[in-house]
Amino acid sequence: MRTVYSDVLVIGGGLAGLRMAIGAKRRGYDAIILSLVPAKRSHSKAAQGGMQASLANVIKGQGDNEDVHFEDTVRGSDWGADQEVVRMFVNTAPKAVRELAAWGVPWSRVRRGDREVIINGQKVTITERDEAHGLVAQRDFGGTKKWRTCYVSDGTGHAMITAVADRAIAESIPVHERTEALALIHDGRRCYGAIVRNLVTGELVAYVARATGIATGGAGRLYRVSTNAVICEGIGHALALETGVAELGNMEAVQFHPTGIFPAGILVTEGCRGDGGLLKDADGHRFMPDYEPEKKELASRDVVSRRMEQHIAAGKGVKSRFGEHLWLDITLLGEKHIKKNLREVFEICHYFLGVDPTKDLVPVRPAQHYTMGGVRTKASGESPSLAGLFAAGEAACWDMHGFNRLGGNSVAETVVAGMIVGEEIGDYLARSGSDPDVPMPLVRETWEREKAKLDRLLSGSGREDATALRVAMQELMTAKVGIFRRGKDLEEAVDGLQMLLVKSRDIRCRYTATGSNPELIVAYRTQKMIRLALTVAYGALVRTESRGAHFRDDFPRRNDAEWLKRTLASWPDENATLPTLRYEALDVKCMELPPGWRGYGAKDYVDHPDTPARQAQVDAIRERLAGDRLALQQALMPYEHLLPERFRGRNERIDEPLDVGGQPRPRPAERKRVEA
Amino acid sequence: MADKNRMLRISCLRYNPQVEGDQPRMQTYEVEEAHGMTLFIALNEIREKLDASLQFDFVCRAGICGSCAMMINGRPGLACRTQTHALPDSITLAPLPFFELIGDLSVNTGKWMRGMSERLHTWVHMKQQEVDLRRIEERMEPERAEEIYLLDRCIECGCCVAACGTARMRPDFVGAVGIAKIARFRLDPRDDRDDEAFYEVVGDDDGVFGCMSLLGCHDVCPKELPLLTQIAFVRRTMLRAGLK
Numbered sequence: 001m002r003t004v005y006s007d008v009l010v011i012g013g014g015l016a017g018l019r020m021a022i023g024a025k026r027r028g029y030d031a032i033i034l035s036l037v038p039a040k041r042s043h044s045k046a047a048q049g050g051m052q053a054s055l056a057n058v059i060k061g062q063g064d065n066e067d068v069h070f071e072d073t074v075r076g077s078d079w080g081a082d083q084e085v086v087r088m089f090v091n092t093a094p095k096a097v098r099e100l101a102a103w104g105v106p107w108s109r110v111r112r113g114d115r116e117v118i119i120n121g122q123k124v125t126i127t128e129r130d131e132a133h134g135l136v137a138q139r140d141f142g143g144t145k146k147w148r149t150c151y152v153s154d155g156t157g158h159a160m161i162t163a164v165a166d167r168a169i170a171e172s173i174p175v176h177e178r179t180e181a182l183a184l185i186h187d188g189r190r191c192y193g194a195i196v197r198n199l200v201t202g203e204l205v206a207y208v209a210r211a212t213g214i215a216t217g218g219a220g221r222l223y224r225v226s227t228n229a230v231i232c233e234g235i236g237h238a239l240a241l242e243t244g245v246a247e248l249g250n251m252e253a254v255q256f257h258p259t260g261i262f263p264a265g266i267l268v269t270e271g272c273r274g275d276g277g278l279l280k281d282a283d284g285h286r287f288m289p290d291y292e293p294e295k296k297e298l299a300s301r302d303v304v305s306r307r308m309e310q311h312i313a314a315g316k317g318v319k320s321r322f323g324e325h326l327w328l329d330i331t332l333l334g335e336k337h338i339k340k341n342l343r344e345v346f347e348i349c350h351y352f353l354g355v356d357p358t359k360d361l362v363p364v365r366p367a368q369h370y371t372m373g374g375v376r377t378k379a380s381g382e383s384p385s386l387a388g389l390f391a392a393g394e395a396a397c398w399d400m401h402g403f404n405r406l407g408g409n410s411v412a413e414t415v416v417a418g419m420i421v422g423e424e425i426g427d428y429l430a431r432s433g434s435d436p437d438v439p440m441p442l443v444r445e446t447w448e449r450e451k452a453k454l455d456r457l458l459s460g461s462g463r464e465d466a467t468a469l470r471v472a473m474q475e476l477m478t479a480k481v482g483i484f485r486r487g488k489d490l491e492e493a494v495d496g497l498q499m500l501l502v503k504s505r506d507i508r509c510r511y512t513a514t515g516s517n518p519e520l521i522v523a524y525r526t527q528k529m530i531r532l533a534l535t536v537a538y539g540a541l542v543r544t545e546s547r548g549a550h551f552r553d554d555f556p557r558r559n560d561a562e563w564l565k566r567t568l569a570s571w572p573d574e575n576a577t578l579p580t581l582r583y584e585a586l587d588v589k590c591m592e593l594p595p596g597w598r599g600y601g602a603k604d605y606v607d608h609p610d611t612p613a614r615q616a617q618v619d620a621i622r623e624r625l626a627g628d629r630l631a632l633q634q635a636l637m638p639y640e641h642l643l644p645e646r647f648r649g650r651n652e653r654i655d656e657p658l659d660v661g662g663q664p665r666p667r668p669a670e671r672k673r674v675e676a
Numbered sequence: 677m678a679d680k681n682r683m684l685r686i687s688c689l690r691y692n693p694q695v696e697g698d699q700p701r702m703q704t705y706e707v708e709e710a711h712g713m714t715l716f717i718a719l720n721e722i723r724e725k726l727d728a729s730l731q732f733d734f735v736c737r738a739g740i741c742g743s744c745a746m747m748i749n750g751r752p753g754l755a756c757r758t759q760t761h762a763l764p765d766s767i768t769l770a771p772l773p774f775f776e777l778i779g780d781l782s783v784n785t786g787k788w789m790r791g792m793s794e795r796l797h798t799w800v801h802m803k804q805q806e807v808d809l810r811r812i813e814e815r816m817e818p819e820r821a822e823e824i825y826l827l828d829r830c831i832e833c834g835c836c837v838a839a840c841g842t843a844r845m846r847p848d849f850v851g852a853v854g855i856a857k858i859a860r861f862r863l864d865p866r867d868d869r870d871d872e873a874f875y876e877v878v879g880d881d882d883g884v885f886g887c888m889s890l891l892g893c894h895d896v897c898p899k900e901l902p903l904l905t906q907i908a909f910v911r912r913t914m915l916r917a918g919l920k
Contacts, residue, residue: 037733038786040832041741055813095809102807102814104800104866106824109816134815152825158740159828166799169790177786178778200778201694229736264712266738321711340822344740351739351757352714467724511728515694516779519728652812 001447002205006032007429009193009209011181011236013039015157015414016393016421017215018164021173023422024211029429032207033175034196036231039165043217043229047157047411048344049271050139050149053093056653057110057135059128064138064146065656066090067629071593073406076143076300078548078558079586079595080250080372080402080566085379087592087639089400089409089416094651096415097136097150104163107136108151108341118276118332120296121286131654140274141407143300143600149408154269154344157411164415179205180235182453182524184212184389185446186243191389192438194239195450202515204451206443210436211425213381214240214391215418218371222533223482224474226368227260227267236395238528240375241535241579246386247568249397249584251373251532252539255404255549256305256483260367262325264352267369268345268362270407273297275341277330279308280361281316284327292600299600302404302549305366309483318363327361334358366483370394370410372401372549373536376568379642381421382428388436390425392417399566403548423644457523458514462506466523469500469507473530476500481537486553490541497537498577501530535569535579542581543567546602560595560608564588588614592637682709682765686718688730689770692779702768703727715748715755715769719781731780739898742833745772746781752835752896755781772838785834792850796877798857801868816865827860827906829899836903839892848882852893852903855884859906862913871917874910879918884911 008024010017013035021031033039056064069090074081101107112133114125119140141149152159168175181194185206193209219234220226240246258279259268273279278286279297291307292299299307308326311317317324330338330345335358338346342357349357375383375391377398383389392398393414400413456462480493504527511519545559546552564586569579588594588610595611597603618636625632630650640648652658684707691700705722716737723730732755735743739757746755747770749763760767775783792798836852843849858878861867878884887907894903 037735037741037743038789038832040789041735041743041786043736045741046736046738098809098811098813099807102800102802102866104861104864106816106821106828106864108825109818109821111818134817136813137818152828153822155740155825155829158831159825162828163800166793169793170797170799175790177790229741230734348738351759352712354759509728513692513695513729516692516731516782517729518723518731647809649810652810654812658810 001444002203003443004032004205004207006030006207006209008032008211008213008425009034009207010213010215011194011239012215012217012395013175014042014044014215014217014393015161015164015411016418017213018161018168019415019418020213020215020392020422020425022164022168022171023419024425025171025173027423027426029426031173033168033173034179034181034207035175035177036180036199038177039168039175040161042161043232044161044411044414045158046229046267047160048154048267048269049141049274050151050156050408051097051160051412052141052144052148052406052408053097053150053412054090054146054148055094055097055136055138055150056146056655057132058138058147059126060140060147061138062655064148065629065653066651067633068145069093069148072144073400073409074593075598076404076406077402078404078598079560079564080253080399080548082399083592083637084639084642085398085400087637088379088420088643089413091643091651092416092419092647093412095647096412096419100160100163100415101136103167105159106152108153110135110137121276121278121332129654139271140298141270142273142298142304143295143406149271149274151271153340154271154342160411160415181239182450183446184239184243185443186245186386187439187442188245190387190436192436192443195447199521200516202517204447204454206447208438208443211388211390211428213421213425214375214389214395215393216395218394219532220368220371222474222477222529222536223368224478225260225265227257227265228368233525233529234371234532235525235528236391237374238532240383240389240391241531241569241571242528243386244570244572244574246383246389247376247570248535249373249376249399249566249568250403250539251535251569252543252550252567253372253403253548254368254536255301255370255372256366257301257369258304258308258366259328259364260369261348261353262320262363262365263322265367266348266352268328268348268364269342270301272328272330272342272345275337276333277328278332280327280329281311282318283316287311287316295600300404300598301369301407302551303601305483306551308366320363325363325365328364329361330357331359370405372403372405373397380424381417382424390421392421403550419647420644423646427644454520454524457507457520458509458512460508462508464503464506464508466507466509466519466526469504470522470526470529473497473500473533477533477536481540484551484553485540487541490537493537494534494541497530497534501534501577504530531571538578539567539569539581556602558602558605560611561606564595564608590637592618592633594618684709684718684760685766686722687766687768688781690780691777692731693777694779709760713760715758715760716744718760719755731778731782733782740831742785742831745785745833745835745838746770747772747838752838754833754898772834774837774843775834783834785832788834789832789853792854796850796854796857798861800861800864800866802866803868814866820863820865824860824863827856827863827901830856830901831899833898835896835898836893839896841890841892842886842888846882846886849886850878850883852907854878855887855907855910856901856903859910862910871913872920875914875917878910879914884914887911
């Protein structure tokens with residue numbers, strides 16, 4: 001057993017993992033990143049449209065600030081989010097854009113003067129301010145009140161990960177490419193690193209670390225049709241789940257993106273609609289205004305996806321040999337705009353559909369897109385139940401997305417959480433209590449257990465074929481745990497998945513090489529994925545309400561009275577076939593934005609008993625402190641103490657200069673606290 | 677719809693250097709073509725149904741990550757976005773030359789690219805290490821940002837190096853990918869380096885002066901980067917810097 005030691009072990013080489021490692025490194029700690037693939041090939045790269053941050057540079061973003069971003073995000077989450085974490089996020093997002101601007105991301109910039117844009121299907125001329133010229137530009141996205149999405153053409157994630165991965169190289173952070181963590185090393189109280197398999201040689205190595213961070217992205221491949229890269233299999237989620245101690249939050253919250261190209265499921269960005277693209281049906285009719293008069297194509301993704309499926313069910317879908325779909329029309333944006341600002345979309349349509357989107361309609365249908373659920377963490381990014389284990393990005397339930405995340409908020413979360421959690425890891429390592437007495441027998445025991453599991457897959461007596469089980473799982477999830485959910489379907493899904501789980505214990509590979517072996521990889525990942533799928537399906541079955549992306553036909557209302565709480569799933573008994581669920585209540589009495597109507601989607605919901613009182617309290621404070629938004633926020637829900645010192649403080653904007661009369665304005669934390 | 681689907685004969689180079697005594701050979705698989713089939717779909721079907729041991733790399737399967745570059749009927753390209761209908765009945769697939777072979781169609785482009793980045797220092801050399809993140813960002817002309825992004829679109833797939841004549845003769849050649857990155861950072865007003873500094877890393881025969889201007893790179897780049905003009909431009913500026 002070879003052992004590698006480091007201060008920090010980061011599992012996952014996407015934006016969250018890279019930024020977390022850079023943060024720890026800048027605090028003077030050694031970090032090693034494990035990645036299935038070269039870091040720049042991670043799925044972060046696929047974020048096309050942009051990153052939300054309330055810079056308010058463009059004229060349509062004027063008046064935007066942290067407060068507006070906060071409200072949009074909480075409404076988007078259907079009140080499932082942790083509002084303190086949302087506050088931490090919205091205050092750090094502008095800093096993240098500015099840091100990336102300094103690191104080399106070629107953000108698209110504002111050009112002064114008139115320009116023509118498409119708003120609500122009409123050509124409109126808007127005029128950008130002189131003083132905004134050359135600053136980072138923003139575009140419109142779904143579920144937002146202001147134009148807030150900063151972008152690099154439609155290759156935002158690509159440009160971001162290129163800059164951040166190069167930054168990691170500049171800071172000499174090693175990325176161990178083509179390695180995969182198979183299990184966390186832990187004693188039920190703290191985490192000591194992971195057992196890791198080299199995917200080229202098959203060598204099994206113990207990576208011992210004082211802090212371990214999971215940043216492995218989403219679990220889209222639990223479904224048959226997903227926009228996610230093929231490596232987004234939820235393995236980081238499963239690593240945490242398999243400890244039996246760490247918990248996963250809100251796994252039933254799965255987002256479907258309205259515009260996966262049909263039938264391949266490859267994403268075309270929300271920027272298509274943000275820039276003015278329309279959704280049309282078999283008759284060429286623009287149907288979204290019929291359902292959503294307020295936000296139309298730019299309601300939140302859960303709402304648009306449901307309306308699309310509803311419209312197809314009403315017989316308005318376009319029939320094709322692969323099934324039904326709808327149309328995305330961006331022809332009205334013009335060739336010049338598409339080839340410059342939606343270039344990847346142009347390429348995807350050209351190569352995968354043989355369609356020219358400057359002239360033709362694009363066939364689209366909602367496809368699995370984002371995993372809101374993840375490793376439950378505290379605001380610091382650390383697991384509340386397993387010390388030394390951190391998580392960030394899509395793999396985490398931090399929890400800023402609740403039951404639906406807004407477009408542009410995930411790629412923003414990757415870097416923001418990476419910044420904050422990297423810093424928190426630094427603090428954790430600085431505390432003497434974090435020096436572990438590494439129990440080497442435990443490390444060896446874990447290594448031997450994983451070795452035995454692999455041996456059994458290669459030469460055991462099992463008869464099950466991993467690919468067949470995986471396909472059956474994906475079919476069940478797609479057919480029964482999709483956009484519209486029903487109790488009966490969910491029961492069938494849970495039963496079916498339990499049977500698959502039992503069978504997965506008897507997987508045996510036909511190809512038995514111990515080194516590089518694609519079938520072996522499918523085998524052990526499938527075992528993990530079925531377990532993870534059960535946390536999604538079972539969580540969805542038990543949650544008898546509709547919230548955000550979780551929609552129950554048989555319980556169509558949001559029910560705050562019974563369900564304003566976070567699902568926590570764990571798997572304490574390895575031989576069980578179901579996860580253990582418990583629930584963590586969200587406290588209305590502390591909310592800055594008490595639950596209400598989202599501004600789009602269904603208008604009826606069941607109130608929480610505490611909501612009217614809290615709303616009255618909030619209204620009174622708002623009236624008293626109207627005009628000073630910083631003092632007001634501070635009075636409603638103080639959060640700045642949760643942020644690492646270096647990321648505190650206001651964000652400068654054209655209309656909100658940092659210096660008043662030559663003196664920097666005091667930061668909210670330094671002001672006199674206004675009592676609520 | 678009544679038309680019978682074609683039967684494709686897909687020949688893959690097979691060789692696993694991890695297995696002692698293994699010899700490189702071609703192996704042919706028969707796959708029934710389907711509507712809209714890409715090499716991503718075909719290769720996965722082979723692995724699921726015909727041969728669980730076949731090695732290849734896909735990540736995004738959408739033409740943006742650069743993992744799946746391989747020789748497709750003798751020409752470097754991205755397998756994920758290559759539709760089989762554009763190819764003849766017989767398709768030959770081989771790993772990219774030049775890069776370290778992992779096995780079958782899988783090569784270690786990641787390792788080479790990291791080495792290239794470390795050698796050429798492909799990151800913005802900031803004027804100050806610490807920026808005040810609370811302040812409004814530095815301005816940049818919109819056209820300049822667009823020019824940088826045009827070169828930043830490189831996905832490090834390795835096609836340009838696989839198609840490069842110089843790389844065959846000079847194992848340490850930085851390739852069009854390396855030269856294009858230098859062009860990108862040279863454009864960037866945030867980068868503190870001057871031409872003398874760039875000359876230090878690409879001003880020799882393993883850098884821009886090694887290029888023989890065969891420009892296979894330009895022909896095969898899946899992102900259609902303007903490699904022809906950029907290499908010529910970097911060569912001119914480096915020549916000027918070298919003569920100073």
